[in-house]
Amino acid sequence: MPSVSRRYPAGGSRFERPSARVDQELRAPVVLMVSGGADSTALLVLAATSSLDIDDGRGSARIARERLHVLHVNHQLRGIDAEEDEEFVRELADRYGIPCTVCRADVAALAAQTDGNVENAGRELRYREANRLANALSAEFGTPRSAARILTAHTADDRAETFFMNAIRGTGASGLSSIPRRRNRIVRPLLDRTHEDLCDLLRMRGIVWREDQTNSDTRYLRSFVRHEVMPRVKAKNPRVTASLANTCDILSEEDAYLTAVSSRTLRELTRRSSEGVLTLDAARLAACEVAIARRAVRQAILLVCPDARLEARHVAGVLEVVSAGAGSVTIPMGVDARVEHGLLTLRARGAAPVPESGWLDVPGRMALPDGRALAARLLPAPEATDVPALARSHGLEWEDQSVLLDAQAAGVDASLGGRLWVDVPHPGDVMCPLGMHGQSKKLSDLMGEAHVPVAERAAQPVVHTSPTGSVVWVAGLRADERMRCTPATRQLLELRILPA
Structure with missing residues (x-):
């Protein structure tokens, strides 16, 4: 576990809070x-002495000193150099x-517990600790967590290097948009400045800084790009850093738009959602534009397993089985994707099992998890x-444990029989309950009015015409108005x- 120590400047253990009349945005840490x-x-010098745009609606402005708090993470990778870095920052x-x-x-040691990538482990640790500190300070200041800001010192050079790094690894528009100016509470106010600009600023003020010798080790991808790739690119175009900054801004804005569209599509495709499991309408997903389908699948996988390390080939594999209409693939970091019965189910390994679903032959019967069974006949x-x-009299006699419906309306062929989906x-399922003359009602509301215990609702059998079709009967509760018998009904x- 990381050890954390906090030190306040001489003269007091904490800062005085600003007046409560000051807007919360201007008081947040x-x-x-x-x-x-x-x-x-x-970054520290500019935050303390100059103006920065931290994306709080004020543009470039001074930050009240009492809002500032420094975080330094000692990775314990460089022996005495790491100790001296820590003391320098203090x-x-x-x-x-x-x-x-x-x-x-x-x-x-943290990296050894996962994929062995020290750079990834260090980055995840830094952001985790930054968010933890921001939350603690928000509670201390009495401000909303969302109003806090976490500032990093990424520059235009970092952005250009990340562009090439992601291109080398293979990525989509999100990766090529490189480092965003803001993501939630994390803001990068130095993205328009180069590393050399900042070095010049420090020299003018007579301020020294620490050099990490590992930054010159080209075994690391960023160092390779910085020392091998960027000099050659700059030889062809000295303004490549500024050019890439404009490109990244354009890609970032377009990526944000497509992400919003795919998020809306994902909500429309979702048929079931529970902890570690997400089920989507595979047929509708297959009909989506590939750019949207690809993003929707990526978002769905990350909802199921936020730690999944996705590559383009993983998403492509899922879309292949969706296009085929059946099959399964396994995604590294523990997500299984399976397409069957017109549904794509994404399941994180170790996720709690969900009640089974399947086909009910007509005529035939299907066992239920509680020992009962559903039977169907014509x-x-x-x-x-x-x-x-x-x-009506049949339903009353059997106290809604048995219903007579119009077979044709339920999509069951009188001569060939058929099957129904149980x-x-x-979430969000609706039906037109019998007797309500076509008015729709959420199944959750129907079960609530019928006093079905909340703990039992997840296992309530619901008969559909197909995996993505209309509700026929909420077993034991109510049939759908569209399936009711009429004087023209010829097959029940x-x-x-x-x-049981």
Whole structure:
């Protein structure tokens, strides 16, 4: 576990809070992520002495000193150099009267517990600790967490390097948009400045900084891009950093728009959602534009398993089985994708099992998890009989444990028989309850009015015409108005719950 220590400047253990009349946005904490390198040192100096745009609606403006708080993460990877980095940041923060929190953690050991990637482990640790500190300070300041800001010292050079790094690895528009100016509470106010600009600023002010020798090790991809790729590209176009910044801004804006469209599409495709499991309408997904389908699948996988390390080939594999209409694929980091019965189910390994669903043959029966069974059969409508009245009396006699419906309306062929899909309620499912003359009602509301215990609702059998079709019967509760018997009904569909 990381160890965390916090130090306040001399003269008090905490800052006085601003007046409660000041807008919350202007009182919320601002966490500065400072490593001790030139860029983050410049970030601290500029935040303490100059104006920065932290995307709070004020544009470039001074940040109240009492809002600032420095975070330094000691990765314990570089021995005495790491210790000296930590002491340098502490002293710099103290010089400007800013409290400093230091997190110490064995990043190499953390990486060994996952995929062995030290860079990823360090980055995840830094952002995790920054968010934890921002939350703690928000509680201390009495401001909403969303109003807090976490500032990083990424520059235009970092953005250009990340563009090439992602291109080398293989990526989509999101990766090529590189480093965004803001993501939730994380803001990067130095993206329009170059590393050399910031070094010049520090030299003019007589401020030194720390150099990390691993930054020159070209075994790391970023160092390779910085020292091998960028010099050659700049030889062809000295303004490549500014050009890529404009390109990244355009890609970022277009990516945000497509992400909003795909998020809306994903909500429309979702048939069932529970912890670690997401079920989508595979047929409708297959009919989507591929750009939207690809993004929707990516978002769905990350909803099921936020830690999944997705590559384009993983999403493509899911779309292949969706296009085929059946099959399964496994995604690294523990997500299984399966297409059957017109549905795509994404399941994180270890997710709690969900009630089973499947086909009910007509005629036939299907066992239910509680020991009961659903039975279905076809009956000819008696001649010279008031069929609607017969159906009503049947329901009363059997206390809604058995219903008579119009077989044709339920999509069951009188001569060939057929099958119906039995499932459980999905969020947002609606039906037109019998007797409500076509008015729709959510299944959740129907079960609530019938006093079905909340703990039992997830296992309530619901009969559909198909996996994505209309509701026929909420077993034991209510049939759908569209399936009711009429004077023209010639074939009856009997659905019955058989006791255990």
